[in-house]
Amino acid sequence: MANFTTDGKLCIERKLEVYKCEKEFDDLITRFDINETCGWITENNFLKVCLQFPDELLNVSTKIYEEIKKKVEVDLYILGDTSYASCCVDSVAAMHVQGSAVVHYGHSCFSTTNIPVFTVLPKYNVDVEATIKVLKDSFNADAKLCLFYDAGFEHCKDSISKHWFEYFPFSYISFIEIEEKPNRFLGRIIRNKDGEHLAVDVLKDCICIHLGTRGQTLFNYTISIAASQWYLLDPNTNQIESSEETAWFKRRRFLVEKCKDANVVGILVCKLAGDQTKDIISRMKQLCKVNGKKSYIVSVGKPNVPKLANFPEIDIYVMIACPENDLYSARDFYKPIVYPYELEVALNSNREPYFVTHITDYDQLLPGRRHHCDINHIQETTDISLITGKIRETKVDSLQGSSTDLAEKQNWALENIGQNLQDRSWKGLEQKLGETEVKMAEQGRKGIPIQYNDEPK
Secondary structure (H helix, E strand, O other), rough: OOOOOHOOOOOHHHHOOOOOHHHOOOHHHHHHHHHHHHHHHHHOOOOEEEEEEHHHHHHHHHHHHHHHHHHHOEEEEEEEEOOOOOOOOOOOHHHHHHOOOEEEEEOOOOOOOOEEEEEEEOOOOOOHHHHHHHHHHHOOOOEEEEEEEEEHHHHHHHHHHHHHHHHOOEEEEEEEOOOOOOEEOOOEEEOOOOOEEEOOOHHHHOOEEEEEOOHHHHHHHHHHHHHHEEEEOOOOOOOEEEEEHHHHHHHHHHHHHHHHHHOOEEEEEEEOOOOOOHHHHHHHHHHHOOOOEEEEEEEOOOOOOHOOOOOOOOOOEEOOOOOOOHHHOOOOOOOOEHHHHHHHHOOOOOOOOOOOOOOOOOHHHHHOOOOOOOOOOOOEEEEEEOOOOEEEEOOOOOOOHHHHHHHHHHHHHHHHHHHHHHHOOOOOOOOOOOOOOOOOOOOOEEEEEOOOOOOOO
């Protein structure tokens, strides 16, 4: 019960972390691209713009607000607490104030949105010559390499590419690309010395090096890009480390089997921006339908253990979120959380059952994209669960099933979930219009929930 109840004293005595302004923020105009932001607002004639900040930049949000207001006449709103993750553009909060555009500050997942966005990336200091020298000492000039760099080094990409191609002329660099273009993946696009855009398949025989620190971004690269080897170069230490995720792949293949065993799938929505979100939800529902599994859409804001524990009927969750979300690997939840790709591997017979690379960006699964695969309508099948050792029997109708059968199945699903809700002791708020007697206002309880005034001590 520790996960469902909390001592009220903890909330009162909890210490909140306050981020202090650092010296690198002294030059706000350059550090946060104030002039470029104002030019973008003026050029597009935006009248109401939202400034979205992560928690670590809230201390300078008002100063940035004031600097922009000095240079351009526009209604500005500061977005602090985001609806889901700070790396995603919070179009939901922008719609609450009828904002016409968003300026996104800090780390970004570069997901496509349905609202105009101006991205202001962080800026990290790096000694480019010293960093390239480490690479010269570690790799041959004629080796096939590809350099990835953290978004915080985007401001010095010209210097990085100049030194890189001087010594590695036959290699590649993965540049950040905010706009949607062919061959773009995870917000990047690969280019050679001549500036040609190349597909990610050219990295199959390459050694890839990430310039930055270990985190979710590097993790997404190592599991989704089939390179011969992955290395991490931390510019703070100038040390090169090898990166492998063998244990992670073993667990994800286990979760694919859990998807096959599940009877009820919860489609957990953790991202609303972009039309492709609706498309992937429809695709997940279709996958469950053709495999005889029930699916329910669950939207609870930022998911946590107590929220999802309210749905014990659901066997497994497939989360619709950006690739930078780290909840996929969380083990605190009572039911496992999987990627859309893992549900595809489990339920789509057209996909290879064994995968050596992963797809973290669900956009790539949609029609017209690189990893799209048609869904077959299957008939009754039987196989063995590799987890329980029991026989799994899938009973579904073929495409020629009558509309009456479909209606009966839908009604049965609604009645079943309705019965589960009726059996609970707590059913939530009920309106009961016209059934409740009207009473005069009365004096309510006083105090805090941990100890009201009328309760015995």
